[in-house]
Amino acid sequence: MNKTIIVSNRLPLQIKLNNDKLEVVPSVGGLATGLKSVHADGNGIWIGWSGLTEEELDDNLKSLVKQAVKKEKCEAVSLTQDDIDNYYLGFSNKTLWPLFHYFMEYTEFEHEQWQAYKRVNEKFAEVVLEHIEDGDTVWVHDYQLLLLPKLIKDKKPNTSIGFFLHIPFPSYEIFRTFPWREEVLDGMLGADLLGFHTYDYERHFLSSVKRIMRLEVNFNEISMADRTIKVDSFPMGIDYNKFHNAALAHLNQDESQKSELQKRLDDHIQSDADTKLVLSIDRMDYTKGIPNRIRAFEYFLNKYPEFKEKVRLIMLAVPSRSDVPQYKKLKRETDELVGRINGQFATVSWTPIWYYYRSMPFENLIDLYTSSQVALITPIRDGMNLVAKEYIATRTNGHGVLVLSEMAGASKEMNEALLINPNNFEQIADTLKIALEMPEAEQSRRLHILQKRLKRYSVEKWADEFMSSLNSTKKYRETSITR
Ligand code: GDG
Numbered sequence: 001m002n003k004t005i006i007v008s009n010r011l012p013l014q015i016k017l018n019n020d021k022l023e024v025v026p027s028v029g030g031l032a033t034g035l036k037s038v039h040a041d042g043n044g045i046w047i048g049w050s051g052l053t054e055e056e057l058d059d060n061l062k063s064l065v066k067q068a069v070k071k072e073k074c075e076a077v078s079l080t081q082d083d084i085d086n087y088y089l090g091f092s093n094k095t096l097w098p099l100f101h102y103f104m105e106y107t108e109f110e111h112e113q114w115q116a117y118k119r120v121n122e123k124f125a126e127v128v129l130e131h132i133e134d135g136d137t138v139w140v141h142d143y144q145l146l147l148l149p150k151l152i153k154d155k156k157p158n159t160s161i162g163f164f165l166h167i168p169f170p171s172y173e174i175f176r177t178f179p180w181r182e183e184v185l186d187g188m189l190g191a192d193l194l195g196f197h198t199y200d201y202e203r204h205f206l207s208s209v210k211r212i213m214r215l216e217v218n219f220n221e222i223s224m225a226d227r228t229i230k231v232d233s234f235p236m237g238i239d240y241n242k243f244h245n246a247a248l249a250h251l252n253q254d255e256s257q258k259s260e261l262q263k264r265l266d267d268h269i270q271s272d273a274d275t276k277l278v279l280s281i282d283r284m285d286y287t288k289g290i291p292n293r294i295r296a297f298e299y300f301l302n303k304y305p306e307f308k309e310k311v312r313l314i315m316l317a318v319p320s321r322s323d324v325p326q327y328k329k330l331k332r333e334t335d336e337l338v339g340r341i342n343g344q345f346a347t348v349s350w351t352p353i354w355y356y357y358r359s360m361p362f363e364n365l366i367d368l369y370t371s372s373q374v375a376l377i378t379p380i381r382d383g384m385n386l387v388a389k390e391y392i393a394t395r396t397n398g399h400g401v402l403v404l405s406e407m408a409g410a411s412k413e414m415n416e417a418l419l420i421n422p423n424n425f426e427q428i429a430d431t432l433k434i435a436l437e438m439p440e441a442e443q444s445r446r447l448h449i450l451q452k453r454l455k456r457y458s459v460e461k462w463a464d465e466f467m468s469s470l471n472s473t474k475k476y477r478e479t480s481i482t483r
Contacts, residue, residue, distance in 0.1 A: 171204045247366055251370075278313045278436075279369070386410075
Protein backbone atom coordinates (compact mmCIF):
# COMPACT_ATOMS: atom_id res chain seq x y z
CA MET A 1 0.00 0.00 0.00
CA ASN A 2 1.32 3.45 -0.90
CA LYS A 3 1.98 5.85 1.95
CA THR A 4 2.55 9.52 2.61
CA ILE A 5 5.79 10.67 4.23
CA ILE A 6 5.65 14.02 6.00
CA VAL A 7 8.99 15.75 6.55
CA SER A 8 9.61 18.76 8.80
CA ASN A 9 12.59 20.06 10.74
CA ARG A 10 11.09 18.96 14.08
CA LEU A 11 8.98 15.90 14.75
CA PRO A 12 5.51 16.59 16.18
CA LEU A 13 6.72 15.21 19.51
CA GLN A 14 8.15 16.67 22.69
CA ILE A 15 10.91 14.35 23.82
CA LYS A 16 12.48 15.04 27.19
CA LEU A 17 15.28 13.33 29.04
CA ASN A 18 14.51 12.97 32.72
CA ASN A 19 17.30 11.26 34.69
CA ASP A 20 18.10 9.03 31.73
CA LYS A 21 14.41 8.23 31.25
CA LEU A 22 12.58 9.32 28.13
CA GLU A 23 9.32 11.19 28.16
CA VAL A 24 7.55 11.40 24.81
CA VAL A 25 4.50 13.61 24.41
CA PRO A 26 2.83 14.15 21.02
CA SER A 27 2.63 17.88 20.32
CA VAL A 28 -0.70 19.54 19.83
CA GLY A 29 0.38 22.40 17.57
CA GLY A 30 -1.58 23.54 14.52
CA LEU A 31 0.57 21.70 11.99
CA ALA A 32 0.33 18.39 13.89
CA THR A 33 -3.46 18.75 14.02
CA GLY A 34 -3.77 19.61 10.34
CA LEU A 35 -1.63 16.71 9.27
CA LYS A 36 -3.13 14.22 11.72
CA SER A 37 -5.29 12.49 9.15
CA VAL A 38 -2.54 12.45 6.50
CA HIS A 39 -0.15 11.00 9.10
CA ALA A 40 -2.65 8.49 10.49
CA ASP A 41 -3.61 7.23 7.03
CA GLY A 42 -2.28 3.71 6.36
CA ASN A 43 1.46 3.39 6.84
CA GLY A 44 2.06 7.15 6.86
CA ILE A 45 5.21 8.32 8.66
CA TRP A 46 6.63 11.62 9.84
CA ILE A 47 10.37 12.27 9.53
CA GLY A 48 12.18 15.01 11.46
CA TRP A 49 14.64 15.86 14.21
CA SER A 50 13.75 14.62 17.70
CA GLY A 51 15.02 17.73 19.51
CA LEU A 52 17.92 15.81 21.12
CA THR A 53 21.41 16.01 19.62
CA GLU A 54 23.71 13.01 19.09
CA GLU A 55 25.91 14.29 21.91
CA GLU A 56 22.99 14.03 24.35
CA LEU A 57 22.32 10.39 23.48
CA ASP A 58 24.47 7.37 24.23
CA ASP A 59 23.83 4.14 22.28
CA ASN A 60 21.27 2.92 24.77
CA LEU A 61 19.28 6.19 24.73
CA LYS A 62 19.55 6.37 20.97
CA SER A 63 17.81 3.05 20.57
CA LEU A 64 15.19 4.05 23.17
CA VAL A 65 14.47 7.23 21.20
CA LYS A 66 14.22 5.20 18.01
CA GLN A 67 11.68 2.83 19.53
CA ALA A 68 9.66 5.58 21.21
CA VAL A 69 9.54 7.63 18.03
CA LYS A 70 8.56 4.61 15.95
CA LYS A 71 5.61 3.97 18.24
CA GLU A 72 4.27 7.38 17.20
CA LYS A 73 4.74 6.51 13.49
CA CYS A 74 7.77 8.78 13.28
CA GLU A 75 11.43 8.42 12.27
CA ALA A 76 14.16 10.60 13.74
CA VAL A 77 16.94 12.27 11.76
CA SER A 78 20.06 12.25 13.87
CA LEU A 79 21.73 15.68 14.19
CA THR A 80 24.86 16.80 16.01
CA GLN A 81 25.26 19.97 18.06
CA ASP A 82 27.34 21.36 15.20
CA ASP A 83 24.47 20.68 12.75
CA ILE A 84 22.07 22.52 15.01
CA ASP A 85 24.45 25.46 15.48
CA ASN A 86 25.13 25.90 11.78
CA TYR A 87 22.11 24.55 9.92
CA TYR A 88 19.34 25.53 12.33
CA LEU A 89 20.50 28.45 14.48
CA GLY A 90 22.86 29.46 11.68
CA PHE A 91 21.66 29.23 8.09
CA SER A 92 17.95 28.73 8.77
CA ASN A 93 17.57 31.39 11.42
CA LYS A 94 20.34 33.88 10.60
CA THR A 95 20.08 33.77 6.79
CA LEU A 96 16.80 32.42 5.43
CA TRP A 97 14.47 33.68 8.20
CA PRO A 98 15.58 37.35 8.09
CA LEU A 99 16.01 37.39 4.30
CA PHE A 100 12.57 35.94 3.61
CA HIS A 101 11.03 38.43 6.11
CA TYR A 102 12.77 41.40 4.41
CA PHE A 103 15.22 41.99 7.30
CA MET A 104 18.26 42.45 5.04
CA GLU A 105 20.26 44.14 7.79
CA TYR A 106 20.01 40.97 9.94
CA THR A 107 20.86 38.56 7.14
CA GLU A 108 24.23 36.77 7.34
CA PHE A 109 25.77 35.05 4.35
CA GLU A 110 28.23 32.54 5.86
CA HIS A 111 29.76 29.91 3.66
CA GLU A 112 30.26 27.47 6.54
CA GLN A 113 26.59 27.67 7.49
CA TRP A 114 25.53 27.12 3.89
CA GLN A 115 27.69 23.97 3.83
CA ALA A 116 25.98 22.77 7.03
CA TYR A 117 22.56 23.50 5.53
CA LYS A 118 23.39 21.37 2.48
CA ARG A 119 24.83 18.61 4.66
CA VAL A 120 21.77 18.45 6.91
CA ASN A 121 19.31 18.51 3.99
CA GLU A 122 21.27 15.48 2.71
CA LYS A 123 20.91 13.78 6.11
CA PHE A 124 17.14 14.28 5.87
CA ALA A 125 17.18 12.91 2.31
CA GLU A 126 19.00 9.78 3.47
CA VAL A 127 16.33 8.98 6.04
CA VAL A 128 13.53 9.70 3.56
CA LEU A 129 15.16 7.48 0.93
CA GLU A 130 15.52 4.65 3.46
CA HIS A 131 11.75 4.62 3.95
CA ILE A 132 10.41 5.50 0.54
CA GLU A 133 8.84 2.98 -1.82
CA ASP A 134 7.64 3.41 -5.39
CA GLY A 135 4.30 5.18 -5.54
CA ASP A 136 4.71 6.95 -2.16
CA THR A 137 3.98 10.63 -1.69
CA VAL A 138 6.25 13.02 0.24
CA TRP A 139 5.16 16.32 1.78
CA VAL A 140 8.11 18.52 2.82
CA HIS A 141 7.62 21.50 5.15
CA ASP A 142 9.28 24.85 5.45
CA TYR A 143 12.40 26.89 5.00
CA GLN A 144 14.79 24.54 6.80
CA LEU A 145 14.39 21.97 4.02
CA LEU A 146 14.42 23.93 0.76
CA LEU A 147 16.93 21.59 -0.89
CA LEU A 148 15.17 18.37 0.05
CA PRO A 149 12.62 18.09 -2.82
CA LYS A 150 15.38 17.83 -5.43
CA LEU A 151 17.50 15.47 -3.33
CA ILE A 152 14.54 13.08 -3.29
CA LYS A 153 13.44 13.67 -6.89
CA ASP A 154 16.91 12.92 -8.28
CA LYS A 155 16.93 9.50 -6.64
CA LYS A 156 13.23 8.69 -6.91
CA PRO A 157 11.81 10.47 -9.96
CA ASN A 158 8.46 8.68 -9.73
CA THR A 159 7.67 9.96 -6.25
CA SER A 160 5.06 12.70 -5.89
CA ILE A 161 6.64 15.48 -3.87
CA GLY A 162 4.82 18.43 -2.33
CA PHE A 163 6.48 21.37 -0.60
CA PHE A 164 4.83 23.99 1.61
CA LEU A 165 6.53 27.19 2.77
CA HIS A 166 5.19 28.51 6.11
CA ILE A 167 6.94 31.89 5.87
CA PRO A 168 6.72 34.59 3.18
CA PHE A 169 8.56 34.19 -0.11
CA PRO A 170 10.20 37.60 -0.67
CA SER A 171 10.05 39.72 -3.77
CA TYR A 172 12.61 39.15 -6.53
CA GLU A 173 14.56 42.31 -5.57
CA ILE A 174 15.24 40.80 -2.13
CA PHE A 175 15.71 37.22 -3.24
CA ARG A 176 18.20 38.12 -5.98
CA THR A 177 20.69 39.31 -3.32
CA PHE A 178 20.96 35.77 -1.96
CA PRO A 179 24.31 34.18 -2.94
CA TRP A 180 22.86 30.67 -3.27
CA ARG A 181 19.66 31.68 -5.07
CA GLU A 182 20.01 29.19 -7.97
CA GLU A 183 20.78 26.22 -5.72
CA VAL A 184 17.84 26.97 -3.46
CA LEU A 185 15.36 27.43 -6.32
CA ASP A 186 16.70 24.30 -7.95
CA GLY A 187 16.16 22.42 -4.68
CA MET A 188 12.56 23.62 -4.39
CA LEU A 189 11.86 22.76 -8.02
CA GLY A 190 12.35 19.09 -7.20
CA ALA A 191 8.74 19.24 -5.97
CA ASP A 192 5.68 18.59 -8.16
CA LEU A 193 3.53 21.00 -6.17
CA LEU A 194 4.77 24.10 -4.32
CA GLY A 195 2.38 25.72 -1.86
CA PHE A 196 2.43 29.16 -0.23
CA HIS A 197 0.11 30.91 2.23
CA THR A 198 -0.85 33.73 -0.14
CA TYR A 199 -1.08 34.58 -3.80
CA ASP A 200 1.58 37.29 -3.36
CA TYR A 201 4.21 34.82 -2.08
CA GLU A 202 3.35 32.54 -4.99
CA ARG A 203 3.75 35.44 -7.43
CA HIS A 204 7.13 36.43 -5.92
CA PHE A 205 8.35 32.86 -6.19
CA LEU A 206 7.28 32.55 -9.84
CA SER A 207 8.95 35.83 -10.65
CA SER A 208 12.26 34.60 -9.19
CA VAL A 209 11.94 31.30 -11.06
CA LYS A 210 11.37 33.14 -14.32
CA ARG A 211 14.15 35.68 -13.89
CA ILE A 212 16.81 33.64 -12.13
CA MET A 213 16.25 30.18 -13.58
CA ARG A 214 15.00 31.44 -16.96
CA LEU A 215 12.25 28.82 -16.95
CA GLU A 216 8.96 29.11 -18.76
CA VAL A 217 6.07 29.99 -16.45
CA ASN A 218 2.48 29.73 -17.68
CA PHE A 219 0.02 31.17 -15.19
CA ASN A 220 0.84 28.94 -12.18
CA GLU A 221 2.75 26.18 -13.90
CA ILE A 222 6.48 25.88 -14.48
CA SER A 223 7.62 23.88 -17.50
CA MET A 224 10.69 21.74 -16.91
CA ALA A 225 12.32 19.52 -19.54
CA ASP A 226 10.70 16.37 -18.18
CA ARG A 227 7.64 17.54 -16.21
CA THR A 228 5.38 20.41 -15.17
CA ILE A 229 5.42 21.85 -11.67
CA LYS A 230 2.31 23.37 -10.15
CA VAL A 231 2.46 26.38 -7.80
CA ASP A 232 -0.52 27.46 -5.76
CA SER A 233 -1.64 29.25 -2.59
CA PHE A 234 -3.11 27.35 0.35
CA PRO A 235 -3.78 29.72 3.26
CA MET A 236 -3.33 27.66 6.42
CA GLY A 237 -6.26 27.56 8.82
CA ILE A 238 -6.61 26.58 12.48
CA ASP A 239 -8.29 23.78 14.40
CA TYR A 240 -11.39 25.96 14.64
CA ASN A 241 -13.53 23.60 16.69
CA LYS A 242 -10.82 23.05 19.27
CA PHE A 243 -10.53 26.78 20.00
CA HIS A 244 -14.22 27.52 19.68
CA ASN A 245 -15.30 24.63 21.92
CA ALA A 246 -12.64 25.40 24.53
CA ALA A 247 -13.98 28.97 24.67
CA LEU A 248 -17.57 27.73 25.01
CA ALA A 249 -16.58 25.40 27.87
CA HIS A 250 -14.74 28.31 29.42
CA LEU A 251 -17.95 30.37 29.58
CA ASN A 252 -19.51 27.75 31.83
CA GLN A 253 -16.62 27.37 34.27
CA ASP A 254 -17.46 27.70 37.94
CA GLU A 255 -15.11 29.42 40.37
CA SER A 256 -13.34 26.20 41.39
CA GLN A 257 -12.43 25.38 37.77
CA LYS A 258 -10.87 28.75 37.05
CA SER A 259 -7.12 29.14 36.65
CA GLU A 260 -5.12 31.60 38.76
CA LEU A 261 -4.67 33.71 35.64
CA GLN A 262 -8.43 33.78 34.98
CA LYS A 263 -9.09 34.86 38.57
CA ARG A 264 -6.61 37.68 38.13
CA LEU A 265 -8.27 38.70 34.86
CA ASP A 266 -11.70 38.58 36.54
CA ASP A 267 -10.45 40.80 39.39
CA HIS A 268 -9.31 43.26 36.82
CA ILE A 269 -12.69 43.27 35.06
CA GLN A 270 -14.67 43.48 38.29
CA SER A 271 -12.60 46.32 39.72
CA ASP A 272 -13.71 48.56 36.87
CA ALA A 273 -16.23 47.33 34.32
CA ASP A 274 -15.14 50.06 31.90
CA THR A 275 -11.56 48.87 31.73
CA LYS A 276 -10.77 46.93 28.59
CA LEU A 277 -8.05 44.43 27.81
CA VAL A 278 -6.01 44.55 24.62
CA LEU A 279 -4.14 41.33 23.90
CA SER A 280 -1.07 40.36 21.95
CA ILE A 281 0.53 36.90 21.73
CA ASP A 282 3.63 36.10 19.73
CA ARG A 283 6.95 34.34 19.80
CA MET A 284 9.59 36.86 20.83
CA ASP A 285 10.70 37.48 17.26
CA TYR A 286 11.78 40.69 15.53
CA THR A 287 9.34 39.98 12.68
CA LYS A 288 6.37 40.25 15.05
CA GLY A 289 6.64 44.00 15.58
CA ILE A 290 6.68 43.92 19.40
CA PRO A 291 8.62 47.18 20.03
CA ASN A 292 6.47 48.92 17.39
CA ARG A 293 3.34 47.82 19.17
CA ILE A 294 4.55 49.08 22.54
CA ARG A 295 5.59 52.43 21.07
CA ALA A 296 2.23 52.73 19.31
CA PHE A 297 0.49 52.00 22.64
CA GLU A 298 2.55 54.74 24.30
CA TYR A 299 1.58 57.09 21.49
CA PHE A 300 -2.07 56.08 21.98
CA LEU A 301 -1.97 56.87 25.72
CA ASN A 302 -0.41 60.27 25.02
CA LYS A 303 -2.79 61.12 22.19
CA TYR A 304 -5.95 59.87 23.93
CA PRO A 305 -5.32 60.43 27.67
CA GLU A 306 -8.98 59.68 28.42
CA PHE A 307 -8.04 55.98 28.05
CA LYS A 308 -5.53 56.11 30.91
CA GLU A 309 -6.68 53.64 33.58
CA LYS A 310 -9.30 52.37 31.11
CA VAL A 311 -7.14 50.13 28.92
CA ARG A 312 -4.50 47.54 29.64
CA LEU A 313 -2.23 45.86 27.12
CA ILE A 314 -1.56 42.19 27.97
CA MET A 315 1.46 40.98 26.08
CA LEU A 316 2.48 37.33 26.02
CA ALA A 317 5.89 36.96 24.38
CA VAL A 318 7.05 33.37 24.12
CA PRO A 319 10.85 32.85 24.34
CA SER A 320 12.27 31.80 20.99
CA ARG A 321 15.77 31.31 19.47
CA SER A 322 17.22 33.14 22.43
CA ASP A 323 20.77 32.09 21.45
CA VAL A 324 20.67 34.28 18.33
CA PRO A 325 22.06 37.80 19.08
CA GLN A 326 19.19 39.73 17.41
CA TYR A 327 16.69 37.91 19.60
CA LYS A 328 18.68 38.80 22.72
CA LYS A 329 18.69 42.43 21.62
CA LEU A 330 14.95 42.35 21.00
CA LYS A 331 14.32 40.95 24.47
CA ARG A 332 16.39 43.75 26.06
CA GLU A 333 14.62 46.38 24.00
CA THR A 334 11.18 44.99 24.93
CA ASP A 335 12.05 44.83 28.65
CA GLU A 336 13.23 48.44 28.55
CA LEU A 337 10.21 49.74 26.66
CA VAL A 338 7.72 47.99 28.94
CA GLY A 339 9.62 49.28 32.00
CA ARG A 340 9.70 52.81 30.65
CA ILE A 341 6.00 52.96 29.78
CA ASN A 342 4.84 51.32 32.98
CA GLY A 343 7.12 53.68 34.93
CA GLN A 344 5.81 56.71 33.09
CA PHE A 345 2.06 56.01 33.16
CA ALA A 346 1.33 53.66 36.09
CA THR A 347 -0.96 54.85 38.87
CA VAL A 348 -1.67 53.30 42.27
CA SER A 349 -4.45 51.19 40.78
CA TRP A 350 -3.30 50.69 37.18
CA THR A 351 -0.33 49.35 35.23
CA PRO A 352 -0.72 49.95 31.50
CA ILE A 353 1.15 46.81 30.32
CA TRP A 354 1.09 43.33 31.77
CA TYR A 355 4.01 41.57 30.17
CA TYR A 356 4.67 37.82 30.33
CA TYR A 357 7.90 36.45 28.84
CA ARG A 358 7.16 32.73 28.92
CA SER A 359 4.97 30.15 27.25
CA MET A 360 1.63 29.27 28.77
CA PRO A 361 -0.49 26.13 28.73
CA PHE A 362 -3.38 26.00 26.25
CA GLU A 363 -5.97 26.68 29.01
CA ASN A 364 -4.30 29.99 29.84
CA LEU A 365 -4.25 30.99 26.18
CA ILE A 366 -8.02 30.50 26.20
CA ASP A 367 -8.25 32.62 29.39
CA LEU A 368 -6.43 35.42 27.59
CA TYR A 369 -8.29 35.15 24.29
CA THR A 370 -11.73 35.07 25.92
CA SER A 371 -11.04 37.92 28.38
CA SER A 372 -9.69 40.47 25.89
CA GLN A 373 -11.95 42.87 24.04
CA VAL A 374 -9.33 43.66 21.43
CA ALA A 375 -6.42 41.71 19.89
CA LEU A 376 -3.60 43.92 18.65
CA ILE A 377 -1.44 41.96 16.20
CA THR A 378 1.18 44.07 14.48
CA PRO A 379 3.87 42.00 12.73
CA ILE A 380 6.29 43.77 10.40
CA ARG A 381 6.12 40.59 8.25
CA ASP A 382 4.40 37.28 8.96
CA GLY A 383 3.78 34.30 6.68
CA MET A 384 0.25 33.83 8.02
CA ASN A 385 -0.24 34.48 11.80
CA LEU A 386 -2.45 31.89 13.39
CA VAL A 387 -2.93 33.87 16.62
CA ALA A 388 -5.19 36.30 14.73
CA LYS A 389 -7.37 33.38 13.63
CA GLU A 390 -7.41 31.75 17.07
CA TYR A 391 -8.57 34.99 18.70
CA ILE A 392 -11.53 35.18 16.32
CA ALA A 393 -12.43 31.51 16.90
CA THR A 394 -12.64 32.01 20.68
CA ARG A 395 -14.98 35.02 20.60
CA THR A 396 -18.08 33.02 21.43
CA ASN A 397 -19.90 35.92 23.11
CA GLY A 398 -20.24 37.82 19.82
CA HIS A 399 -17.87 40.62 20.85
CA GLY A 400 -14.22 41.29 20.17
CA VAL A 401 -12.24 43.31 17.64
CA LEU A 402 -9.12 42.25 15.79
CA VAL A 403 -6.59 44.92 14.83
CA LEU A 404 -4.25 43.25 12.37
CA SER A 405 -1.16 44.19 10.41
CA GLU A 406 -1.61 44.20 6.68
CA MET A 407 1.87 42.57 6.51
CA ALA A 408 0.51 39.30 7.95
CA GLY A 409 -0.61 36.71 5.41
CA ALA A 410 -3.79 36.33 7.48
CA SER A 411 -4.85 39.87 6.52
CA LYS A 412 -5.58 38.64 3.00
CA GLU A 413 -8.48 36.56 4.28
CA MET A 414 -9.55 38.82 7.16
CA ASN A 415 -10.84 41.98 5.58
CA GLU A 416 -13.38 42.43 8.38
CA ALA A 417 -10.53 42.97 10.87
CA LEU A 418 -9.23 46.52 11.28
CA LEU A 419 -6.12 46.46 9.11
CA ILE A 420 -3.14 48.68 9.91
CA ASN A 421 0.36 49.40 8.67
CA PRO A 422 2.62 48.31 11.58
CA ASN A 423 5.03 51.20 10.94
CA ASN A 424 2.36 53.87 11.25
CA PHE A 425 2.00 54.65 14.99
CA GLU A 426 -0.64 57.28 14.41
CA GLN A 427 -2.79 54.87 12.41
CA ILE A 428 -2.39 52.13 15.04
CA ALA A 429 -3.36 54.55 17.82
CA ASP A 430 -6.42 55.82 15.94
CA THR A 431 -7.46 52.28 14.98
CA LEU A 432 -7.09 51.08 18.56
CA LYS A 433 -9.48 53.85 19.62
CA ILE A 434 -11.96 52.78 16.91
CA ALA A 435 -11.66 49.16 18.10
CA LEU A 436 -12.26 50.09 21.75
CA GLU A 437 -15.30 52.18 20.85
CA MET A 438 -16.80 49.94 18.18
CA PRO A 439 -20.55 49.38 18.74
CA GLU A 440 -21.36 45.81 19.76
CA ALA A 441 -23.61 45.20 16.75
CA GLU A 442 -20.75 46.08 14.42
CA GLN A 443 -18.36 43.82 16.34
CA SER A 444 -20.83 40.93 15.98
CA ARG A 445 -21.36 41.56 12.29
CA ARG A 446 -17.64 41.41 11.54
CA LEU A 447 -17.01 38.46 13.85
CA HIS A 448 -19.79 36.45 12.30
CA ILE A 449 -18.34 36.75 8.80
CA LEU A 450 -14.81 36.00 9.98
CA GLN A 451 -15.88 32.99 12.05
CA LYS A 452 -17.87 31.49 9.22
CA ARG A 453 -14.85 31.71 6.93
CA LEU A 454 -12.39 30.30 9.49
CA LYS A 455 -14.70 27.43 10.35
CA ARG A 456 -15.01 26.45 6.71
CA TYR A 457 -11.33 26.75 5.90
CA SER A 458 -9.89 24.88 8.89
CA VAL A 459 -6.42 23.39 9.13
CA GLU A 460 -7.81 19.97 8.21
CA LYS A 461 -9.32 21.43 5.06
CA TRP A 462 -5.98 23.10 4.27
CA ALA A 463 -4.20 19.73 4.45
CA ASP A 464 -6.93 18.02 2.39
CA GLU A 465 -6.74 20.62 -0.36
CA PHE A 466 -2.97 20.43 -0.54
CA MET A 467 -3.03 16.64 -0.71
CA SER A 468 -5.72 16.49 -3.38
CA SER A 469 -3.88 19.06 -5.47
CA LEU A 470 -0.70 16.99 -5.09
CA ASN A 471 -2.57 13.83 -6.09
CA SER A 472 -3.90 15.55 -9.17
CA THR A 473 -0.36 16.42 -10.29
CA LYS A 474 0.41 12.71 -9.95
CA LYS A 475 -2.57 11.70 -12.09
CA TYR A 476 -1.59 14.34 -14.65
CA ARG A 477 1.96 12.92 -14.84
CA GLU A 478 0.65 9.38 -15.24
CA THR A 479 -1.71 10.32 -18.06
CA SER A 480 1.02 12.35 -19.82
CA ILE A 481 3.32 9.30 -19.72
CA THR A 482 0.70 7.02 -21.30
CA ARG A 483 -0.38 9.64 -23.85
C1 GDG B 1 5.11 30.23 11.57
C2 GDG B 1 5.04 31.50 10.70
C3 GDG B 1 2.64 30.94 10.19
C4 GDG B 1 1.84 30.95 21.11
N1 GDG B 1 2.15 31.13 22.40
C5 GDG B 1 1.78 30.03 23.05
C6 GDG B 1 1.22 29.15 22.14
N2 GDG B 1 1.28 29.74 20.94
C7 GDG B 1 0.79 29.15 19.67
C8 GDG B 1 -0.35 29.96 19.12
C9 GDG B 1 -0.25 29.65 17.63
C10 GDG B 1 1.25 29.40 17.42
O1 GDG B 1 1.82 29.21 18.71
C11 GDG B 1 1.95 30.60 16.77
O2 GDG B 1 1.64 30.58 15.40
P1 GDG B 1 1.84 31.84 14.45
O3 GDG B 1 1.25 31.51 13.13
O4 GDG B 1 1.19 33.04 15.05
O5 GDG B 1 3.40 32.15 14.39
P2 GDG B 1 4.83 31.35 14.15
O6 GDG B 1 5.19 30.56 15.35
O7 GDG B 1 5.81 32.40 13.78
O8 GDG B 1 4.59 30.35 12.91
C12 GDG B 1 3.60 32.03 10.70
C13 GDG B 1 2.86 29.63 10.94
O9 GDG B 1 4.24 29.24 10.93
C14 GDG B 1 2.04 28.50 10.32
O10 GDG B 1 2.33 28.31 8.98
O11 GDG B 1 1.32 31.38 10.45
O12 GDG B 1 3.50 33.16 9.85
O13 GDG B 1 5.92 32.51 11.18
O14 GDG B 1 -0.94 28.47 17.30
O15 GDG B 1 -1.55 29.52 19.72
N3 GDG B 1 0.72 27.95 22.48
C15 GDG B 1 0.79 27.60 23.79
N4 GDG B 1 1.34 28.42 24.74
C16 GDG B 1 1.86 29.62 24.41
O16 GDG B 1 2.37 30.33 25.28
N5 GDG B 1 0.25 26.43 24.19
